[in-house]
Amino acid sequence: NAGVTQTPKFQVLKTGQSMTLQCAQDMNHNSMYWYRQDPGMGLRLIYYSASEGTTDKGEVPNGYNVSRLNKREFSLRLESAAPSQTSVYFCASSELGQGVYNEQFFGPGTRLTVL
Amino acid sequence: RKEVEQDPGPFNVPEGATVAFNCTYSNSASQSFFWYRQDCRKEPKLLMSVYSSGNEDGRFTAQLNRASQYISLLIRDSKLSDSATYLCVVIGRPSNYQLIWGAGTKLIIKP
Numbered sequence: 001n002a003g004v005t006q007t008p009k010f011q012v013l014k015t016g017q018s019m020t021l022q023c024a025q026d027m028n029h030n031s032m033y034w035y036r037q038d039p040g041m042g043l044r045l046i047y048y049s050a051s052e053g054t055t056d057k058g059e060v061p062n063g064y065n066v067s068r069l070n071k072r073e074f075s076l077r078l079e080s081a082a083p084s085q086t087s088v089y090f091c092a093s094s095e096l097g098q099g100v101y102n103e104q105f106f107g108p109g110t111r112l113t114v115l
Numbered sequence: 116r117k118e119v120e121q122d123p124g125p126f127n128v129p130e131g132a133t134v135a136f137n138c139t140y141s142n143s144a145s146q147s148f149f150w151y152r153q154d155c156r157k158e159p160k161l162l163m164s165v166y167s168s169g170n171e172d173g174r175f176t177a178q179l180n181r182a183s184q185y186i187s188l189l190i191r192d193s194k195l196s197d198s199a200t201y202l203c204v205v206i207g208r209p210s211n212y213q214l215i216w217g218a219g220t221k222l223i224i225k226p
Binding site: 040041042043044045048058059090103104106107108109 | 119123156157158159160161202213214215216217218219
């Protein structure tokens with residue numbers, strides 16, 4: 001049972017390049033999330049997917065897009081990377097749907113630097 | 116004012132001591148509260164939920180003060196392995212996925 005996996009672990013991009021961060025969970029969870037974590041700030045929600053087939057914006061969605069490929073996988077795409085997107089990105093998943101809090105399980109994170 | 120505020124620390128504490136830190140939240144309608152632990156360069160992991168009546172899990176005690184809008188975490192008999200950053204999490208709006216995260220309090224336990 002791997003839990004939540006993320007690829008890649010590290011990435012360096014030049015301004016304007018694009019990339020996709022991959023996330024997969026093997027816990028049969030319904031909900032999945034993408035966060036970014038910056039020094040001195042709390043985790044901020046970028047996008048979430050309440051269930052397979054749905055996605056919604058979080059607090060900081062600008063510059064990002066997501067795809068809930070199936071129940072297991074939730075990807076985050078940066079179409080044109082900017083230095084302000086330098087951050088650590090975490091994917092998370094939780095069991096139940098909207099309105100009910102469940103423990104969120106996190107992947108190991110992707111450390112992204114945009115030059 | 117941030118929705119969830121924590122003292123960033125670091126709190127430098129000798130092994131075996133008791134340490135406590137608070138987290139304040141601005142939304143009086145907040146319903147659910149949690150403490151997560153994050154080790155250096157690792158992902159956050161749930162430490163404990165915070166119930167209205169307070170709750171204890173081994174050496175850890177969490178309490179909620181709704182009147183003053185803060186939650187607290189107390190660690191007794193601290194261990195070297197307790198060194199980490201402790202993140203306060205609040206759900207401000209029921210029926211919403213958006214957890215509001217504090218920036219964390221760094222704790223360093225010294226031998």
